[in-house]
Amino acid sequence: MINPTEYQLKSYQARLSTYWWLSRWVYFKFILREASSVFVAWFVVLTLLQIRALTRGPADYAEFQHWLQNPLVLALNIVSLFFVIFHAVTWFSLAPKAMAIRLQGKRLPNLAISAPNYVAWVVISAAVAWIILRG
Amino acid sequence: MLFSAGGVVAAMLIPIQLFLFGLAFPLGWLDAPSYEKLLALVRHPVTRIYLLILCSLPLFHWAHRFRFTLYDGLQIKHLDELINIFCYGGATIGTAVAAYILWSIP
Numbered sequence: 001m002i003n004p005t006e007y008q009l010k011s012y013q014a015r016l017s018t019y020w021w022l023s024r025w026v027y028f029k030f031i032l033r034e035a036s037s038v039f040v041a042w043f044v045v046l047t048l049l050q051i052r053a054l055t056r057g058p059a060d061y062a063e064f065q066h067w068l069q070n071p072l073v074l075a076l077n078i079v080s081l082f083f084v085i086f087h088a089v090t091w092f093s094l095a096p097k098a099m100a101i102r103l104q105g106k107r108l109p110n111l112a113i114s115a116p117n118y119v120a121w122v123v124i125s126a127a128v129a130w131i132i133l134r135g
Numbered sequence: 136m137l138f139s140a141g142g143v144v145a146a147m148l149i150p151i152q153l154f155l156f157g158l159a160f161p162l163g164w165l166d167a168p169s170y171e172k173l174l175a176l177v178r179h180p181v182t183r184i185y186l187l188i189l190c191s192l193p194l195f196h197w198a199h200r201f202r203f204t205l206y207d208g209l210q211i212k213h214l215d216e217l218i219n220i221f222c223y224g225g226a227t228i229g230t231a232v233a234a235y236i237l238w239s240i241p
Binding site for chain 1: 145152173189196
């Protein structure tokens with residue numbers, strides 16, 4: 001009996017370099033956006049460490065605050081902030097593409113959908129800051 | 136849909152939180168709230184729910200994106216099972232750890 005697999009053609013698969021995303025700016029931006037998720041995860045770790053230190057008592061919390069002043073941690077947090085803002089901006093400008101709203105047959109302009117997102121961002125950020133900062 | 140919910144939470148809430156606790160307070164640009172006030176704030180049930188959402192949903196957002204970064208960025212699709220376990224398992228464990236930490240606040 002003939003083994004059918006023997007005669008099966010192997011499908012052609014183009015080899016893509018591991019560094020394909022360096023070749024174009026849009027690809028690079030895509031990878032930057034995906035990479036932002038790593039810094040989002042870092043933020044979660046940082047927040048959990050902070051809550052744990054807070055739970056353990058004033059001495060532990062003071063130590064944690066001191067650790068945040070370490071230049072390496074500060075540098076990492078600055079880079080993380082850049083990435084999470086990048087994530088936020090790309091997320092909001094994606095919203096008009098994800099929900100194409102039509103009004104009287106006409107598509108709502110992109111700005112009409114992304115602008116409320118930015119307004120909400122400012123309002124929510126101000127509210128969070130107020131709750132944390134109010135003396 | 137955990138991915139989109141996590142994306143929204145990450146976009147809306149993380150920048151301000153990270154700016155305050157990661158930069159503004161350690162660098163002394165703004166006065167950090169005192170230990171007692173912060174503990175009182177974190178103890179509040181509403182804050183605990185807020186923090187659980189703040190920690191959990193973005194982790195699932197991370198899991199989804201990081202999974203595809205490993206797939207496409209590094210071209211290691213053949214390891215997909217391992218990657219899935221690492222990403223979604225990591226997000227689930229992270230959520231459990233967050234719940235435990237928030238639950239055990241005195």
